[in-house]
Amino acid sequence: MDLRIQRCVVSHLRTRPKVLEIGPFVAGLDPDTESPFINYASPEPGVPITAADVTDLVAAFTGAGRKPRLEYVTSCSPGLEDLLTAAGFTVEERNQYLICLPERLNAHPVPDGLVLEEPSTDPDRAAVVAAQNAAFGDLPDERPEAAVARMRRNQERGGVVLGARTADGRWVGGGQGAPPSDGVSEVAGIAVIESFRRRGVGAAISAGVASRLFDRGVTVAWLEASGDDSWRVYERVGFAPAGHRLYISREV
Structure with a gap:
């Protein structure tokens, strides 16, 4: 289920007015708002991620005038949090998601x-x-x-x-x-x-x-x-x- 949810997140970001493909990350941006809850990135599940990829992500967000921010299902990119915190990121929230069939x-x-x-x-x-x-x-x-x-x-x-x-x-x-x-x-x-x-x-x-x-x-x-x-x-x-x-x- 984690994989399906993460793929859904990435797919939804690709519907934003401006989409950035940054190595293993997909960022969805909206020029009409600077809200970080709308402008954020998420990783492609299962794709390897390096510190250099995180550096490129930060550069892309700052170049677009947006706060670097990510939302993702943790099990789909298990080593990503360590890379992000090493690059100066701070955890906002850890949430459980719920599903309904x-x-x-x-x-x-x-x-x-x-x-x-x-x-x-x-x-x-x-x-x-x-x-x-x-x-x-x-x-x-x-x-x-x-x-x-x-x-x-x-x-x-x-x-x-x-x-x-x-x-x-x-x-x-x-x-x-x-x-x-x-x-x-x-x-x-x-x-x-x-x-x-x-x-x-x-x-x-x-x-x-x-x-x-x-x-x-x-x-x-x-x-x-x-x-x-x-x-x-x-x-x-x-x-x-x-x-x-x-x-x-x-x-x-």
């Missing part, structure tokens, strides 16, 4: 007064983005229209975007699934504004995104949980721990 998915009812919809216009996409940012407490470092364009591209390439909307048209949360790669898709951005939490909205969105991905032929949906509360939500939906990923970066 179609037969494990548990449907969750949508709470009364809400509907789940895929936003089909840019104003609706902007409203979903705003709800996600409010839920995460983020101060975006990009123009709102850039996030909307990224969401639209995700849908156009076969990914899923799902929002929760009240009867009067207010979007209160959302989430998305990346365009599938070899039957694998990442679920991300599951968020609900504070006043609508603890009603089952997050579980309904998570299950809805996964269900739509499975309907489109995905056989493995995966995600990472940001805390104990979200972990419990995802387990109720049908996700289970499967492997480990590393976030690591270097200050410029």
